[in-house]
Amino acid sequence: MSYNNVLFTKNKGIALITINRPKKLNALNKETIGELHNAFFEADKDEEIKVIIVTGSGDKAFVAGADISEFAHFNVEDGTKLAAKGQKDLFDFVENLSTPVIAAINGFALGGGLELAMACHFRVANDNAKVGLPEVSLGLIPGYGGTQRLTQLVGKGRAMEMIMTATMIDAQKALNYGLVNHVTTPDELLPFCETMAEKISRNSSVAIAAAIRSINANFEDGVNGFELEIEEFGRCFGTQDFAEGTSAFLEKRKANFPGA
Structure with a gap:
């Protein structure tokens, strides 16, 4: 299957899905969400693939958020449909895959980017990463499961603070909060995730x-x-x-x- 905004490779039972919109800091638009759904579906149905790693292209961003230009003109009905479809097609879909998914956070993971990372089964970040849910600064709230998954991962008080202040936190604080499992250098990020994937793939x-x-x-x-x-x-x-x-x-x- 060919994609416009996603790179898909596999090697030794590990699939690597790379969100590839570097000029937009890998922001999620409708097309990219649809392509990610298809890429995860393809990987999950491939019996040779035991683990999936998802990351962003370049060294600046995992996913810097949603593509605001796509929904700036939306009304209430449009916004409701956007969140419902996105959760069904990608975020809930990833969370419930039978194939383990590791998020390799290689830079900014903001808004929908952090929501995608949180939908993965666990997260590894490099020490340049910054994460947050800044939606209230746009007059919105997280709509792709962020209010729920962030609370599950870091607790109610920290989730309230992060969402209300729209503050980004660095990788070390994310590690302290339990939002990510490990922090690496930029060069070590993918090799570290691949080593973890290899350990997982040896099991049932x-x-x-x-x-x-x-x-x-x-x-x-x-x-x-x-x-x-x-x-x-x-x-x-x-x-x-x-x-x-x-x-x-x-x-x-x-x-x-x-x-x-």
Whole structure:
């Protein structure tokens, strides 16, 4: 599949999705959101791909926000549809992928950019990164899940402060807040993410998908995460990966998971 605003490569079971609008600091417009949906869908359905890394092109920005020129003239109905479609097509979609997604934050991750990073399963930032949700400075609020995911990650008080002040924070503060998992130098960012992806890919993709569903259930209204964990745990016993994993352990060898 070809894309105008996204680069897609894969190597040794790792897909690299790069948002490629450097002149716009990789800002998200409708076309790019649609292409990202398709790229993530393509990667998730490829049985050879075990982990996805998403980053921005250049050294200035992961995603500097949404493309404001696209919605500056919107009315209430248009704005509501924009948020609903964006959440469904990209942000919720990424969060619920069965393939793990690592955000490699290589610069500014603002507004929709931070919202995309937060939808990923975890985040690594270089030490030049700056993150924030500045929407209230435009008379808006985050509309792609930012009010919910930021609160889940950093707590209510810090989320309130970051959103109300529209303040950017640096990578070290994001690490202290628990918003990112690791901070690297710019040169180390992708190699570090690739090393983590390789570690993940050695494990059972079936079990990882079950873990993602179970963890996400903790944040879903009306879903008992403990009960879902029990169900997912039980299902693991019927998989080929379980048979291979336990056999390898007992035979003192490395497991070769079939992914089934």
